[in-house]
Amino acid sequence: MKKGFKTFLSFALAAAMIFGMTACGGNSGGGGEEAPAEEGKVFNIWCWNDEFQTRFNDYYPEVAEVAEDGSTTTLNDGTVVNWIIEPNEGNNYQNKLDEALLNQENADADSKVDMFLVEADYARKYTNSDATMNVADLGGVLDATSDQYDYTKEVVSDADGNVKGVSWQACPGLIAYRRSIAKEVLGSDDPETVQAAVADWDKFAETAQKMSDAGYKMLSGYDDTFRPFYNNDAAPFVEDGKTLNIDKNIMDWVAMTKDYTDKGYNNKTSLWSTEWAADQGKDAKVFCIPACTWEIDFTLTGNADPDETKDPEQSAWGDYAVCVGPVNWCWGGTWITAATGTDNPTLVADIMTKMTTDKDILKKIAVDKGDFVNSKSVIADLAANYEGNDFLGGQNHYALLSDAAAGLSLKIASPYDQGVIEKMQSSMKDYFDGNVDLDGAKANFETVIKELYPEIETVNWPE
Amino acid sequence: MSKRKKSEIKEISYAKWGYIFIAPFFITFVVFQLIPLGQTIYYSFFEYYRSGLTIIGPNPVGLDNYKALLESDFLKYAANTIILWLAGFIPQIIISLLLAAWFTDVRLRIRGKQFFKVVIYMPNLIMASAFAMLFFALFSENGPVNATLVSLGILKTPFRFLASIAGTRGLVALMNFLMWFGNTTILLMAAVMGINPSLFEAAELDGCSPRQTFFRVTLPMIRPILVYVLITSMIGGLQMFDVPQILTNGTGSPDRTVTTLIMYLNNHLYNKNYGMAGAISVVLFIICAALCLLVYFNLNPTDSDRKTRKKNRSNAGKEAING
Numbered sequence: 116m117k118k119g120f121k122t123f124l125s126f127a128l129a130a131a132m133i134f135g136m137t138a139c140g141g142n143s144g145g146g147g148e149e150a151p152a153e154e155g156k157v158f159n160i161w162c163w164n165d166e167f168q169t170r171f172n173d174y175y176p177e178v179a180e181v182a183e184d185g186s187t188t189t190l191n192d193g194t195v196v197n198w199i200i201e202p203n204e205g206n207n208y209q210n211k212l213d214e215a216l217l218n219q220e221n222a223d224a225d226s227k228v229d230m231f232l233v234e235a236d237y238a239r240k241y242t243n244s245d246a247t248m249n250v251a252d253l254g255g256v257l258d259a260t261s262d263q264y265d266y267t268k269e270v271v272s273d274a275d276g277n278v279k280g281v282s283w284q285a286c287p288g289l290i291a292y293r294r295s296i297a298k299e300v301l302g303s304d305d306p307e308t309v310q311a312a313v314a315d316w317d318k319f320a321e322t323a324q325k326m327s328d329a330g331y332k333m334l335s336g337y338d339d340t341f342r343p344f345y346n347n348d349a350a351p352f353v354e355d356g357k358t359l360n361i362d363k364n365i366m367d368w369v370a371m372t373k374d375y376t377d378k379g380y381n382n383k384t385s386l387w388s389t390e391w392a393a394d395q396g397k398d399a400k401v402f403c404i405p406a407c408t409w410e411i412d413f414t415l416t417g418n419a420d421p422d423e424t425k426d427p428e429q430s431a432w433g434d435y436a437v438c439v440g441p442v443n444w445c446w447g448g449t450w451i452t453a454a455t456g457t458d459n460p461t462l463v464a465d466i467m468t469k470m471t472t473d474k475d476i477l478k479k480i481a482v483d484k485g486d487f488v489n490s491k492s493v494i495a496d497l498a499a500n501y502e503g504n505d506f507l508g509g510q511n512h513y514a515l516l517s518d519a520a521a522g523l524s525l526k527i528a529s530p531y532d533q534g535v536i537e538k539m540q541s542s543m544k545d546y547f548d549g550n551v552d553l554d555g556a557k558a559n560f561e562t563v564i565k566e567l568y569p570e571i572e573t574v575n576w577p578e
Numbered sequence: 579m580s581k582r583k584k585s586e587i588k589e590i591s592y593a594k595w596g597y598i599f600i601a602p603f604f605i606t607f608v609v610f611q612l613i614p615l616g617q618t619i620y621y622s623f624f625e626y627y628r629s630g631l632t633i634i635g636p637n638p639v640g641l642d643n644y645k646a647l648l649e650s651d652f653l654k655y656a657a658n659t660i661i662l663w664l665a666g667f668i669p670q671i672i673i674s675l676l677l678a679a680w681f682t683d684v685r686l687r688i689r690g691k692q693f694f695k696v697v698i699y700m701p702n703l704i705m706a707s708a709f710a711m712l713f714f715a716l717f718s719e720n721g722p723v724n725a726t727l728v729s730l731g732i733l734k735t736p737f738r739f740l741a742s743i744a745g746t747r748g749l750v751a752l753m754n755f756l757m758w759f760g761n762t763t764i765l766l767m768a769a770v771m772g773i774n775p776s777l778f779e780a781a782e783l784d785g786c787s788p789r790q791t792f793f794r795v796t797l798p799m800i801r802p803i804l805v806y807v808l809i810t811s812m813i814g815g816l817q818m819f820d821v822p823q824i825l826t827n828g829t830g831s832p833d834r835t836v837t838t839l840i841m842y843l844n845n846h847l848y849n850k851n852y853g854m855a856g857a858i859s860v861v862l863f864i865i866c867a868a869l870c871l872l873v874y875f876n877l878n879p880t881d882s883d884r885k886t887r888k889k890n891r892s893n894a895g896k897e898a899i900n901g
Contacts, residue, residue, distance in 0.1 A: 205828055210848070213631055240630045356629075383738065390719050530630055541829050548741040550832040559834055562651065566845040569627045569854070570634070 155224045155458040158196045161212055161231035163203035166413050167449060170283065171196075173483075174476050175469060194462065204387075206534055206567065209237055216246045219456045229457040230466070233280065235270055235447030240530035242271045242279035248453040250278045253464040259472035263489045270525040271450050280450035283471040283480065284409055285489050287520045288343060290440035291415060292403035293431065294508055300329045300402070304508075306515065310438040313403070316371065319441050323380040326402050335394035335401045336384030337372050337547050338540045343405055344368040345536065346444035351529035356570055359535065363577040369543055369553070376547045385544060392418045397431040407446035408487035408516065411437075416485075416506055425505070433508045437515065445523045448489075487516060494520065534567045622856030627849070635853065643857035651834070652842070652861075658830075659838040662747060662822065663815025666754030671807070674759050678766035679792055684778075695767075698760035706757065710824035713753055714740075740826065743835045750822050750836060757821075758814075762807055769803035770796055809873055816866055819844065 162168065165185070172181050172188055180189040188196040201211045215228050222228075233241050241247050251257045257278060260268065264285040271280035290313055294304035301312055301322070312322045323333035334340065348362035375381050382401060384391035394401040395418035406415060419431035427433040451471065453463040469476060477488040481497055485504045488494065498517045503509035529535075542560035545551045551559065561574045622643055626635035677698070681691055688694075701709065717723050717739040724736035739745035773796065781791045797804075819840040822830065828844075830837030837845075839862055847855040 206849070210850070213628065216631060217633075244631045246631055383741070384719075388718075393720055541831060544741075545831055545833045548738075548832060550741070550743060555833065562834070563845075566851075567849055568629070569849070569851050570629045 154194075154461060155227075155229075156194050157225040158190075158194050158459050158462060159199060159227065159229045160196060161199045161201070161208075161215065161228055162449075163201055163208040163232070163234075164413075165198075165200065166409070167232055167451070168198050168200070170480060170484075171466070171470065174480055175466065176476075177465075190462075194459070203234075203533075205537065209240070209533070216454065219246070219454065224458045227456055227458060228454040229459050230463050231452055231454055233271075233450050233452055234533075235450075235525050235528045236533035236536065237530055238271050238280065238450055239528055241452060242273050243530070246455055247279040248455050248457070248460075248463075250281060250453070250467070253453060253460060253467065256281065256464050256467045256472075259468055262472065262474075262492050264491065264520060264523065266445070266523045266525055267448060267450075267489050270528050271452070280452040281467050281471045282448050282450045282489050283477065283486075284448050285487050285494075285520050285523065286407045286409055286445045286448040287487060287516045287523060288346070288405060288407050288440065288444040288446055289437040289512070289516060290403050291406045291411070291435050291437050293401075294434050294436050296326070296331055296400075296402045297436075300325055300331065304436060306436055306438045306510065309436070310440075313438065313440055315441045320371075320375075320380075322402075323375065324378075327378065327380055330400065332380060332382050332394075332401045333403065334375065334381040335391050335399075335404060336381055336386065336388075337376070337544055338386035339381075339405050340372065341368055341536070341540060342407070342446045343440065343442050343444040346446070346525075346527070347442055348527045351527045351532075352535045353529045353531045353571065357572045359531070359564065359571050359574045361539075361574065361576050365539065366577055369546070372543070373547055383548070386540065395419050395431070396421065397429070397434070399431075405440060406437075408485070408512070409446075409448070411504075411506065411512075412484040412486055419506075432506060436507050436510050437512050439515065439519055443519050443522060445525065447525070481513070485512070487513070487520065491521075531568060531571070535564060538563045538567060618856045618859050620856075621852045622860050624853045624856075626853040627851040639853070643853045644861070646854065647857050647861060652839075652858075654834070655837050655839050655842045656865075658835055659816060659818060659840075662750050662754070662818060662836070662838060663812070665747060665751035666758070667811050667815065669751075670755045670759045670762055670811075671804075673755075674762035674766055675797075677759075677763045678770055679796060681763070681767055682770040683788075684775075695760075695764060698763055700760070701756045702758065702761050704757075706753075706820040707824045709753060709757065710821045713749055714825055717745075717749060741832060743832050746826065746832060746836050749825060750818075753821050753825075754815075754818070758811070762811075765803060765807055766800060769800035773799045805874065809870055812869060812873065813866060816840075816862070816869070 160167075160171075168185070168188075172178055177190045177192070178188055179191045182188070186198055188198070190196065201208045212228075212231060215222075219227055231241075250260075260278070260281060263281070267282045267285055268278050271282075272278050290309075292309055297304040297309050301308060303309075311318070313319045319333075326333045344364040344367060345362075348364050350360060350362065352361070353359050372381075376383065382390065382394055384394060392414075393399060395404060395415055397419070404415075415435065416432075419435060422430065424430050425432050451467055453460065453467070457463055471477075471489060474490055474493050477490050477493050478497070480486050481488045481493060482501070485506060494513055494517050497513040498511070499514075501511045501513055503511050538560055542556050542563060545559065546553055546556035557576060564574065565571055621636060623638060623640060624636035625639045625642070626633075626637070628634065680686055681688060681694070704712075715721055719736045719738055723739075724733070727733040728736060737745065739749060777795055777799070778791065781795050786794065817840055818838045822836045822838055823841055823844065826836050828841075830841050839858070843855055843858045843862065846858065
């Protein structure tokens with residue numbers, strides 16, 4: 116009997132401790148809201164790859180120490196930054212993030228989402244909700260963003276025009292090509308000569324034929340040309356939350372890609388696959404890739420020079436150059452947003468200010484990494500005074516792209532874009548591969564998109 | 579009254595401890611299985627999904643989810659599942675039977691049986707998803723299989739396995755075969771070794787050829803185990819998910835021909851469409867139960883046989899007595 120009582124007592128005590136602790140957590144969370152001076156010591160950042168993480172670790176001045184496995188970063192004041200990285204593909208990041216944000220109110224202060232990153236394909240889903248804080252409420256961040264490109268603020272503004280996120284980069288699209296192949300087939304690797312050869316889609320196809328005759332492929336895969344078309348759509352995919360309107364541009368992309376596939380202008384790869392990555396390497400026979408400025412450092416450099424030799428003899432380092440290509444376009448970008456309910460609003464504001472508006476930091480990022488930073492004055496300065504990017508064989512791509520960047524727009528972004536784009540590309544892949552006809556691919560797309568977004572009732576295809 | 583109380587106190591109820599010891603199982607079963615099961619059925623009659631950060635429902639919609647299910651390509655996915663399962667199961671059962679017969683044959687005296695048993699069981703130790711990743715890398719366009727085939731001159735250009743329907747289905751079947759034939763072999767070996775050796779001796783004395791022994795003695799004797807293997811494999815086949823999911827990166831392509839029923843279920847569940855997912859689960863449950871009963875009663879008539887035989891015997895006895 117005594118023993119039983121003792122067991123009961125210890126359980127009761129344990130229970131009391133656990134509940135007491137949760138109660139404490141709840142209290143401190145509440146206290147944090149009332150007195151923002153006492154900020155939490157744990158700072159959770161959600162993202163889908165390590166792009167921002169490396170930028171943060173390399174350039175945020177308060178970084179004291181990075182954990183060996185990279186999962187946390189300790190700041191000078193002792194705050195621990197937790198990196199929660201969830202793969203993006205198949206809406207995985209969105210689903211996991213939604214789960215966390217829906218639990219935000221009940222989570223204790225240290226496990227709340229403090230800051231999360233979004234990309235253009237679904238930015239509006241979060242900026243139109245209460246899950247993101249108004250940047251204007253975060254001290255002076257918004258005032259400091261006057262030098263940023265307008266489109267980067269436009270896409271993360273809610274219906275009332277409140278800016279909900281900030282980005283350190285603008286993302287003008289470009290065509291990255293191999294200098295050696297250009298010299299051999301087009302006679303010159305000068306960006307102007309190459310630009311003339313790809314000035315519109317007709318010229319692009321002519322050049323593709325020349326490449327094919329010389330034993331090269333114009334492109335690596337099916338999806339490479341998707342973004343230039345999609346970004347010039349007339350209207351967003353979904354406007355009323357029920358109807359998905361496919362733009363004529365998308366069908367142009369389908370027709371062109373099918374044509375290119377049948378003519379052997381591409382290598383039949385899919386975006387991000389290992390074959391696609393290999394096609395950017397030294398031994399690849401692929402002439403160009405429509406890419407975006409962030410891809411230069413994040414994707415191209417790694418694929419062209421996997422061993423980080425920086426040696427043109429052993430890799431494609433220095434064998435790339437960029438030109439504007441047939442159309443002006445952009446591929447998203449990455450935005451930093453503050454999660455509603457964060458217990459570190461001052462830190463959020465400081466990170467936003469330093470990482471996206473501090474001109475010295477932005478200039479360093481641009482010079483070191485080739486990123487097209489989100490500051491008109493820094494870009495203007497670089498366009499005039501930058502001596503050139505080594506990876507691009509000494510080309511000053513800022514001079515080339517600064518005009519294009521001013522006219523960028525992401526008006527067509529809708530909350531559904533990630534799913535629509537991924538499923539469009541994978542459904543059409545069957546068509547390009549010859550496994551189904553166009554109608555079959557369309558039907559498969561409708562099936563899969565309704566699985567993904569049950570609220571979508573009809574899909575309208577252009578005539 | 580007081581007398582009765584006294585006797586109750588004296589009695590020590592051991593049954594109580596029985597209940598206490600089995601309680602953990604029942605508690606976990608109810609919390610983690612029975613309640614979710616009930617909820618699944620319950621929510622299958624509701625519109626209940628997440629649109630962005632808003633939760634839609636649950637709104638009762640009657641049988642709408644089941645109607646939508648009937649109008650979908652459900653049958654196509656069922657056919658996919660059966661094709662993928664059979665393509666793996668048929669070679670698996672043939673090879674396993676053959677190996678089991680060889681390994682247990684006293685006259686063959688195969689050496690290193692234990693070694694082979696371990697080796698053929700190995701693929702099952704690897705996680706299915708890891709195995710699928712491995713195959714994805716091996717059979718990719720730039721992968722070692724294509725490189726070998728091209729350098730041997732068998733192929734001129736790399737074959738894009740995952741862009742062809744037969745290639746993708748073949749890979750899934752091959753993986754399921756490789757993962758499970760060892761397990762089946764070991765089960766069947768146990769079954770064969772359970773047969774009374776005097777039967778084999780008798781067969782030998784009567785001049786049976788090895789083939790006759792196999793078909794006339796071994797197979798009928800291991801029938802209960804064969805039925806067990808068939809049923810478990812069928813349930814496993816119906817639940818086929820991880821291998822095709824990982825191999826095709828969740829798309830079930832090309833042309834959704836590798837989309838199995840559970841992948842279809844996962845497509846809905848992954849997007850938090852609990853209503854539709856519930857409806858699919860309920861239908862799957864019914865199909866699975868029906869198939870199992872069908873197979874069980876068709877292939878395993880021993881119980882009913884015995885009963886009829888008994889009946890016959892007793893009838894015969896009665897007749898004899900009467901006669």
